Amino acid sequence: MTVTTPETEPRSTDRPDHRAVIVRTLNLEKVYGSGDAATYALNGVDSAIYRGELIAIMGPSGSGKSTYFNMIGALDAPSKGRILIDEVDVAQLSATELAFLRCRKIGYIFQSYNLIRYMTALENVTVPMTFSGTTPEEAHRRGMALLDLVGLADRWRHRPIEMSGGQQQRVAIARSLANEPQILLADEPTANLDFKTGEEILDILRRINAERGVTVICSTHDHRLLHLCHRIMWIRDGKVERVERREDLRIKTGKIGGEH
C-alpha cells in the first residue's frame, strides 16, 4: 500500500485518488446482546474508502448503516475485525490518541446538529480548536473564516436556539472543519431539513470535497446526493451489498434523482 504523508498528498482534486485508501475495514463485526439474543448489526464488512472522494452510504433503516458509520468515525468499538484510518488501527489507539484522532483527523456532522446550546455560533465552531490547543486569537480568526465559508459570518453571535435548522447545520459543518480534518463524516445531514435547505447543505458538502480535497463520507436517504457523490456504498443486513460508481449508477437508475 502506498504510504502518503499529509505533506505530499494532493490537497485539491475533484477526482478521488483511487490508489490511496484513507479508511479501510477488515471483516468488521458488531454484535449487540449475547447468546441467543445476539444481533449482528454488522456481519463481516470489508470496505475501502479512497482519499478525496465523496462517498454516499445508503441503506434502509436497521441495515447497520449507522453502526458502520460510528465504527469508521472511531465513535464506537467493533466486536471483531479491524478499522484502519490512514493505515492506523483504531483499536490500538489509547484514549488520548483517540481524542486526538477525533479532534484533528475527522470532522463530524450529525443529523440533529448537536450544537452546544449555551455557546454562540462562533464559540461552537472554535470548541474543537480549543481542544486542539489553538490560541484564542487564531481560533477566532479561523472560526470567522469558516463561518464565512458557510455563509453565516454575520450571525456569529447567535445561539443555536436563535437559528433555523439549516443555519444550525451550517454552523455544524463549519465546526466539523475547525481543525482541517481529512475526513468529514456526515450522518444523515439533511434528514431534519426541508428540501431547499437540504440542497444547500449538500452543495456545501460538495464544495468542501471539491475545493478542499476533504474525504466526505455521508450516510443518507437523500437521493439527491447520488448526483454529487463519486461512489455509493449500499449496506443491507450488516453487509456491504454493492459499491457503485456514480457513472455506472446513472446508466442503471437514471431517474432516481428526480424523486423526493
Place this chain on the structure above:
Amino acid sequence: MKEIVARNQVDLGSARCMQLAFSGMVFRLFRSMITVAILGMAVAFLAHMLAYTVMSGETSRRIWRELESERRLGTELRRLESPDAVAILLFHWQRAEPARLAEHRAWAGLEDETEETLKAHAAAVRSFQRQIDGLNPRERAILVGDRNALALLENLADPSARAAFLVRLDQMDRPVPMGGEAELARLAERDWPELERHLSAIREGHRRAIRHVETALEGQSLAEALIASPERVKQRAAAAGFSVGDLDFERLAAFARDARIQRQTEETLASQVIRRNLSRELNVPLVQVHSQRLLNWLAADVRNAEAFDVLLEESPLFEPLGAADLQRVAARALELRRLQRLVPEEPDLEAAENLFGLDNSARWLILLAFLVCVIGVANAMLMSVTERFTEIATMKCLGAMDKFIMLMFVFEAGIQGLLGGVMGAAAGLLLAWIRGFSEFGGTLVVWPVMGTVLLSALTALGVGILLAVLAAVGPSLVAARLAPMEAMRVD
C-alpha cells in the same frame, strides 16, 4: 505508520474548563439555582446548628457563672453570720478548697498530717453518704428509717446496731457499704468520730470568728456595717480568720443592700393595711398584691408611680432609699429570675468554645439533615449530568478528553458548592443569631465567640463544597467513560 494519527491530544488548562463550566451553568440558570439552593440549605442548616451551639453554649456558661457568683455572694454573707453546716464542711473537705481549708486551719489549729487524714476521712464519709443515698426509697426506709446518712453512721458505731444493719443488708442482697464489715466498722467507730470531733472544733472556731466580727462592728448589724463601709468589714473579717482574699466586699455590700430592700418590701407587704391600700390604688384584686407582682410592676415601669407613692408613704423604711433604688432592685431581681429560667441547670463548663461540643439530639438532627442533603445534591448532580449526555458525547467527538469532561463537572459542582455554601453559611449565621436572640435576648453572647462562630460557618461551607464535588464525581465519571456513541444513544 502515520504519525499524525497516533499523537496524544493536548492537555487543556483548567482555566478554559472552568470557563466552559461557568458559561454552561449560566445558560442553565434555573437548574443551577435549584442545585445551589439545595446546597445552600444543607450548609445553612449545618452552619446554624454549629453557630447556635457555640453562641448559646457560651451565653449559658456566662449566665451560669453570673448566677453562681450571685449565689456565692449569698453564701458568703451567710457565713459571716452563722457557721457552716457539717454537710457543707464535709463537701469543702472533700473538694479540698484552699480558701476554706485555710480558715479551718486557723480556727481549729490543724496540723498538716491531721489535715491529710481528715481529707481521706471526708472522702470516705462522702462515699458512704452516696451509697446510702443511692438506695431505692423502700430499701432506704427499711435500712435507714428517717435518719440521714450521717446519723446512721453515728448509730453504726454501736456493734449490735451494726450487726442488725448488716443482717438487714444481707437479706436485701445488698453489698456492705465501704467494701466490707471491717472497713465499715473502722469508719463508724474510729474515723467518723475523729472527723466529727475536728468538724465540731472547726464549727466552734467559726462561731468564735463570727462573734469576733460582731464585737468589732460595735452593735451594728452586718448588713448595715457592710453598706456603711465594706472595707472596714473586710478588715474585721480578715482579722477574725475569714479568707477574704478573692471576695469583692463592694459587691457584697451592694448585694446586702439589695437583699435588705427586697426583705423590706416583703415585710412592708406583710401589712394588710398597705396591701389593701395598694390594691385600691392600683385597682387590682387583693390576692394579686404580693412582692413578686410588685417587683414586676416596679421593674417594668407599669403602674409604678402609684405603687411607689403607696409604698413610700406607708413605710418609713423606704424613705432613705427612694424610687430609683427600689426600681433597680426590682429590675435586678427580675433579671436574675429570667437568667435562672434560661439556664436552670449547670451547663457543661468543660465544653467551652468547643465547636463540636454538640449534644446528642443536635448530632442526630445534623446527621439526618445531612443525609437528606446528600441525596438531594447527588440527585441534582446526576440529573445535571444525564441530561447532558448528548453534550458530553458531542464534546468527545470534537476531541475532548475524559479528564476534561470530569474536570468540567467537578468545577461546576465546586462553583455551585461555593455559591450555595457562602449564601447558606450567611443564612445559617443569621438564623443562629435570630434563634439565639429570641431565646436569650440582649444577654446573647456574640462578639467574644465570633471567631468560633465564623469557624463553624467556614466548616459548614467546606463541607458543602466537598459534598457537591463528591456528589458530582460519580455521575461525571460514568459520563466521561462512555463511548461517544453510547452517550448519544441514551438521549
